[in-house]
Amino acid sequence: MADKPIEAVVFDLDGVITDTAHFHYVAWKKLAEQLGITIDEAFNEQLKGVSRLDSLELILRKGKQKYEYTEMEKERMADEKNAHYCQLLTQLTPNDILPDIPELITSIKEEGIPIGLASVSKNATTVLRSLRLEGTFDYIADAARIKRSKPDPEIFLTACAGLGADPRHSIGIEDAAAGILAIKASGMFAVGVGPSLSGADYLVESTDRLRWDEIKSSYLMHTAINH
Numbered sequence: 001m002a003d004k005p006i007e008a009v010v011f012d013l014d015g016v017i018t019d020t021a022h023f024h025y026v027a028w029k030k031l032a033e034q035l036g037i038t039i040d041e042a043f044n045e046q047l048k049g050v051s052r053l054d055s056l057e058l059i060l061r062k063g064k065q066k067y068e069y070t071e072m073e074k075e076r077m078a079d080e081k082n083a084h085y086c087q088l089l090t091q092l093t094p095n096d097i098l099p100d101i102p103e104l105i106t107s108i109k110e111e112g113i114p115i116g117l118a119s120v121s122k123n124a125t126t127v128l129r130s131l132r133l134e135g136t137f138d139y140i141a142d143a144a145r146i147k148r149s150k151p152d153p154e155i156f157l158t159a160c161a162g163l164g165a166d167p168r169h170s171i172g173i174e175d176a177a178a179g180i181l182a183i184k185a186s187g188m189f190a191v192g193v194g195p196s197l198s199g200a201d202y203l204v205e206s207t208d209r210l211r212w213d214e215i216k217s218s219y220l221m222h223t224a225i226n227h
């Protein structure tokens with residue numbers, strides 16, 4: 001088995017480190033209702049990993065209102081959703097870090113492997129601060145400077161570049177379909193977290209199933225087969 005060193009592990013935030021997806025959902029649902037559009041949890045799956053304005057476009061398209069608003073009106077709606085989301089975020093505490101994530105981070109760091117964050121959320125630093133995880137990541141890709149949201153690989157490539165890592169020797173961890181596509185498009189090994197996610201190289205149902213030794217074995221097996 002070819003033993004390629006792992007150069008970096010890059011985490012998604014919402015849905016992997018903590019579950020803010022529900023807060024996003026509550027805030028989008030309220031805005032959608034004001035527009036006479038109904039969204040449910042199943043529809044919300046499509047919004048995971050998708051930027052704020054792209055999420056609004058998907059909601060408007062669902063309500064057949066895609067062409068009814070100016071760019072300025074859409075910015076205002078997105079701001080309103082964000083204000084509500086930020087208000088919900090004030091409830092977030094370190095108890096909201098998803099199960100076994102601290103142990104996983106510790107195991108990776110013990111091996112001297114740098115870790116990065118690839119969240120398209122412009123609220124990522126606020127979320128990290130609430131979870132008391134600021135300073136944990138060696139590099140945080142700045143969502144405000146990312147031009148293309150997931151499934152484009154830009155944010156994962158930016159995180160790898162920031163860590164000085166070759167994406168082909170790095171691992172990405174994601175809970176969203178768009179995120180898995182982004183990791184694969186970047187050339188990284190994709191770890192998926194979620195009950196109904198496809199396309200990942202290694203998949204677990206929830207974060208409490210993430211074991212560093214098992215991820216490493218799967219990565220090594222994958223590189224042995226593919227290189």
Ligand code: B16
Pocket residue numbers: 012013014015021024047048049050051052055082118119120121122123124176
């Ligand atoms: P914001 P991730 C994504 O974060 C969320 O999954 C997605 O639902 C949200 O619309 C997006 O961030 C933008 O977030 O409105 O806070 O900038 O999964 O990439 O960590």
Ligand code: MG
Pocket residue numbers: 012013014015016048049174175176179
């Ligand atoms: Mg996510």
